[in-house]
Amino acid sequence: MLQKTSHFLREANYIDGAWVSADSEAVIDVTNPANGQRLGGVPKSGRAETKRAIDAAQKAFQTFSKTTANERAQILRRLHDLILENQDALAELLVLEQGKPLAEAKGEVGMSAAYVLWFAEEGRRIYGDTVPSPWADRRILVTKEPVGVIGAITPWNFPSSMLARKIGPAIAAGCTVVAKPASQTPYSGLAWGVLAEEAGIPAGVVNIITGSASEIGNELCENPLVRKITFTGSTDVGKIMIKKCADTVKKVSMELGGNAPFIVFDDADLDRAVEGAIAAKYRNSGQTCVCTNRFFVQAGIYDRFVERMVEETKRLKVGSGLEEGTQQGPLIDGDAVEKVEAFIKDATSKGGKVEAGGKRHELGGSFFEPTVISQATPDMDFMQDEIFGPVAPIFRFDTEEEGVAMANDTAFGLACYFYTSDLGRSFRVMEGLKYGLVGVNEGIITTVEAPFGGLKESGLGKEGGHQGIEDYLDTKYVCIGGLGL
Numbered sequence: 128m129l130q131k132t133s134h135f136l137r138e139a140n141y142i143d144g145a146w147v148s149a150d151s152e153a154v155i156d157v158t159n160p161a162n163g164q165r166l167g168g169v170p171k172s173g174r175a176e177t178k179r180a181i182d183a184a185q186k187a188f189q190t191f192s193k194t195t196a197n198e199r200a201q202i203l204r205r206l207h208d209l210i211l212e213n214q215d216a217l218a219e220l221l222v223l224e225q226g227k228p229l230a231e232a233k234g235e236v237g238m239s240a241a242y243v244l245w246f247a248e249e250g251r252r253i254y255g256d257t258v259p260s261p262w263a264d265r266r267i268l269v270t271k272e273p274v275g276v277i278g279a280i281t282p283w284n285f286p287s288s289m290l291a292r293k294i295g296p297a298i299a300a301g302c303t304v305v306a307k308p309a310s311q312t313p314y315s316g317l318a319w320g321v322l323a324e325e326a327g328i329p330a331g332v333v334n335i336i337t338g339s340a341s342e343i344g345n346e347l348c349e350n351p352l353v354r355k356i357t358f359t360g361s362t363d364v365g366k367i368m369i370k371k372c373a374d375t376v377k378k379v380s381m382e383l384g385g386n387a388p389f390i391v392f393d394d395a396d397l398d399r400a401v402e403g404a405i406a407a408k409y410r411n412s413g414q415t416c417v418c419t420n421r422f423f424v425q426a427g428i429y430d431r432f433v434e435r436m437v438e439e440t441k442r443l444k445v446g447s448g449l450e451e452g453t454q455q456g457p458l459i460d461g462d463a464v465e466k467v468e469a470f471i472k473d474a475t476s477k478g479g480k481v482e483a484g485g486k487r488h489e490l491g492g493s494f495f496e497p498t499v500i501s502q503a504t505p506d507m508d509f510m511q512d513e514i515f516g517p518v519a520p521i522f523r524f525d526t527e528e529e530g531v532a533m534a535n536d537t538a539f540g541l542a543c544y545f546y547t548s549d550l551g552r553s554f555r556v557m558e559g560l561k562y563g564l565v566g567v568n569e570g571i572i573t574t575v576e577a578p579f580g581g582l583k584e585s586g587l588g589k590e591g592g593h594q595g596i597e598d599y600l601d602t603k604y605v606c607i608g609g610l611g612l
């Protein structure tokens with residue numbers, strides 16, 4: 128382990144500028160998914176610790192919300208520089224607890240820095256409006272103000288960058304944060320406490336707490352001091368949180384599950400489509416909410432596409448994320464492996480054909496072979512459910528209308544992709560797909576400059592882009608009379 132990595136491996140919570148244990152001293156074990164070995168333990172905090180963190184955030188908000196946008200931009204720039212200075216260490220930490228290949232982890236940490244810089248800049252452009260008044264003697268202003276304390280809950284698949292999308296805009300807007308990282312990958316979350324401390328962010332502005340999901344989640348949702356919940360994770364938990372936030376009428380932003388279709392039309396550039404397909408399917412071993420869940424391929428190109436996908440899938444190097452050249456790390460845990468096996472069993476029992484992979488990898492543990500299944504049909508489970516693993520089911524369709532209808536046949540609406548060389552079709556299909564993110568002849572599209580967020584049961588709100596700061600702001604209408612005009 129790099130010396131600097133151990134500097135970031137904190138086994139305490141960061142509350143009100145101090146590193147503290149759980150009241151009970153209980154810990155949650157954290158293991159390395161590549162070898163099952165224990166990496167360490169983090170506090171198993173609950174309601175009481177969360178309440179203290181919220182109180183600290185509320186106290187800090189009183190002064191932090193009064194800082195200028197420029198001061199906050201400087202803080203965020205320091206944070207950005209620190210992330211980049213420590214990119215290797217933070218990436219190694221991420222690989223150790225999450226398993227993804229080091230190159231992807233470095234990319235994720237780079238993305239975290241990019242979000243922080245983006246919001247440093249956006250914070251200086253929080254403009255209000257002056258509105259033409261219907262009254263000759265009054266004037267109308269519309270101002271934007273930070274919403275207050277933010278509760279942020281993040282998943283294990285992007286333990287660094289999902290916090291960047293929440294802490295970045297919160298600080299830029301003048302809010303304070305209580306964040307709960309996933310229990311399987313808490314170190315990358317706690318590292319934000321180290322970074323905040325070293326960037327000189329005032330105590331109480333950023334608090335990171337690990338522990339019982341339901342206790343911390345309930346306190347964040349129910350405490351009236353928290354004015355907004357931002358959550359990335361499964362749709363099931365997102366729905367619970369939306370309901371819990373109703374009693375205190377909080378703002379909610381939800382980045383939930385996806386069921387991304389990847390449509391390949393007969394007129395697509397096959398090489399480009401296969402390259403995009405491999406990236407969109409197997410990034411983070413398929414454990415990304417924007418990873419392709421279902422490939423829909425038009426009949427005229429179907430066999431050639433399957434053949435090429437199989438060829439490229441078999442080439443993927445599976446191994447520990449820290450090993451040079453690894454393209455596929457382990458899945459997060461044994462449950463994830465069992466879930467993937469169940470999808471394959473269901474598909475093969477209904478006529479699906481395993482063309483590549485299909486079983487646990489010889490490396491053992493939670494390593495799984497990248498898998499291609501042809502002859503997929505809509506009655507198979509992955510038509511509706513998120514696989515979140517390295518399985519590529521390939522469905523066949525005949526007409527454009529049929530392809531789009533199959534792609535839209537889901538409760539989800541996060542990312543979708545399609546490949547065609549026909550400009551008219553590009554617009555027709557783009558407009559017909561009910562998704563928040565659309566890749567046209569591109570398989571990797573996430574960037575800090577663009578609004579990321581789903582439709583339907585994939586979520587509410589946007590992260591990134593100029594839209595990404597809106598949810599951290601309240602809009603206030605001010606009517607000024609008595610001006611003697």
Ligand SMILES: NC(=O)C1=CN([C@@H]2O[C@H](COP(=O)(O)OP(=O)(O)OC[C@H]3O[C@@H](n4cnc5c(N)ncnc54)[C@H](OP(=O)(O)O)[C@@H]3O)[C@@H](O)[C@H]2O)C=CC1
Binds near residue numbers: 308
């Ligand atoms: N959209 C996305 O990016 C993601 C989608 N998923 C999907 O969800 C499936 C399950 O993954 P999983 O990690 O269990 O996702 P969860 O939604 O369960 O976990 C995400 C975060 O929510 C927390 N959480 C869990 N239950 C509650 C609760 N009742 N109240 C408040 N917070 C809670 C978790 O804490 P803790 O870790 O302590 O349990 C974690 O921090 C995946 O297989 C995938 O299909 C998962 C992750 C990300």
Ligand SMILES: O=C(O)CCCC(=O)O
Binds near residue numbers: 284359382417
């Ligand atoms: O899976 C997610 O929740 C976010 C994906 C971010 C990315 O595309 O880099």
